Amino acid sequence: MSCSPFDLRDYILGELAADERRQVDRHLRACHGCHDDVERLRTTHATLLALRDEEIPQRIGFVSDKVFEPSGWRRVWQAFWGSSARLGFASAAMLSIALVAFTFYRPAAAPATSDVTTAARVEAAVAERVAAAVDKAVAKTEARQARKTADLMAAAEQQRQADMQNVAERFSVLEKRYNVERLLMARNDFRGEK
Amino acid sequence: MIFRAVEDPDLIGRARRGDVEAYNLLISRWEKRVYNYLLRITGEREEALDLSQEVFLKAYQHLRKLEDPARFAPWLFRIAHNEAFSSFRKRKVESDVLAVTEAGGEEIGVERPHAFPIELSIAVTTALTRLTEEQRETVVLKIYQGFKFEEIAEILSCPVSTVKSRLYAGLDALKAQLAPLKTRGVS
Numbered sequence: 001m002s003c004s005p006f007d008l009r010d011y012i013l014g015e016l017a018a019d020e021r022r023q024v025d026r027h028l029r030a031c032h033g034c035h036d037d038v039e040r041l042r043t044t045h046a047t048l049l050a051l052r053d054e055e056i057p058q059r060i061g062f063v064s065d066k067v068f069e070p071s072g073w074r075r076v077w078q079a080f081w082g083s084s085a086r087l088g089f090a091s092a093a094m095l096s097i098a099l100v101a102f103t104f105y106r107p108a109a110a111p112a113t114s115d116v117t118t119a120a121r122v123e124a125a126v127a128e129r130v131a132a133a134v135d136k137a138v139a140k141t142e143a144r145q146a147r148k149t150a151d152l153m154a155a156a157e158q159q160r161q162a163d164m165q166n167v168a169e170r171f172s173v174l175e176k177r178y179n180v181e182r183l184l185m186a187r188n189d190f191r192g193e194k
Numbered sequence: 195m196i197f198r199a200v201e202d203p204d205l206i207g208r209a210r211r212g213d214v215e216a217y218n219l220l221i222s223r224w225e226k227r228v229y230n231y232l233l234r235i236t237g238e239r240e241e242a243l244d245l246s247q248e249v250f251l252k253a254y255q256h257l258r259k260l261e262d263p264a265r266f267a268p269w270l271f272r273i274a275h276n277e278a279f280s281s282f283r284k285r286k287v288e289s290d291v292l293a294v295t296e297a298g299g300e301e302i303g304v305e306r307p308h309a310f311p312i313e314l315s316i317a318v319t320t321a322l323t324r325l326t327e328e329q330r331e332t333v334v335l336k337i338y339q340g341f342k343f344e345e346i347a348e349i350l351s352c353p354v355s356t357v358k359s360r361l362y363a364g365l366d367a368l369k370a371q372l373a374p375l376k377t378r379g380v381s
Contacts, residue, residue: 040373056229064214
């Protein structure tokens with residue numbers, strides 16, 4: 001434990017006032033323990049400072065790109081709203097204006113009965129228009145669907161007839177071949193008997 | 195004609211108005227200090243560089259939130275401190291996961307490459323890595339970056355008394371390691 005009047009680490013770090021430094025200097029001349037301690041602190045400090053700053057291996061920089069730069073209007077806007085104090089003040093001011101405006105210009109209440117009649121009439125007209133539009137759309141879709149089905153049926157019938165004709169032709173060819181084979185076999189049998 | 199050095203607050207004002215070149219000039223003034231601060235508390239060049247880039251990007255994005263441009267340095271180092279400790283926490287989680295998944299549950303020692311090649315630098319770097327993260331950071335901010343106690347307290351978001359106790363504990367630990375080493379003639 002140091003017996004110095006002030007902390008020796010503050011002495012080494014230059015944190016003491018001139019008068020405090022002088023008091024420590026006087027103490028160090030008389031106290032060997034504190035003198036040794038200061039020497040060790042000085043050595044530590046000097047050793048630490050032997051570690052030099054390094055150069056940064058890669059310079060840091062940003063590229064100016066117009067795409068990312070805020071427009072003049074946006075900068076003004078950000079400058080205004082960037083401060084929380086200004087934002088708070090503006091919010092309070094807007095709220096006050098709204099309250100005052102509401103107090104002085106509050107609209108008179110309109111008769112309730114005419115509102116109800118008008119609303120019912122508008123609602124009925126809207127419902128009628130919606131129903132007509134839905135009916136029209138449904139009819140149109142059904143007609144389109146029926147037309148598509150008829151086309152598909154016709155195409156399928158045409159394909160079926162073409163397939164039948166193809167099968168008949170092939171069967172005819174096969175039958176002819178069979179007859180030829182039978183004729184050849186009969187001829188060979190006749191020659192063998194001879 | 196009157197010549198006047200362009201001060202940091204001037205550059206900050208221009209950068210706030212969208213002048214990227216002014217911000218690049220501001221970076222060129224501070225990048226070395228920020229990089230070396232991060233290098234000494236992380237011990238890794240690559241990580242220090244990545245973090246430095248993150249720091250300057252975040253600083254640019256939040257430049258409008260800087261109330262007093264004259265306090266740019268503590269504000270910038272506050273961002274650097276946050277980035278570094280966020281990285282420490284992430285690294286710790288990854289290290290814990292690695293330790294759990296490793297067969298046999300052996301302790302995983304994270305080998306950090308020494309950033310400074312010469313013998314004395316290795317001794318200093320080793321001594322710094324033996325401090326707690328808080329002590330090391332306080333020593334770096336005081337000894338290498340030359341901040342005042344109040345500024346360090348602002349950067350670390352803690353009272354001046356905490357800064358002093360961390361710094362003194364760090365210096366005592368460093369003295370125990372480095373002072374005998376020096377007197378034995380290692381230089």
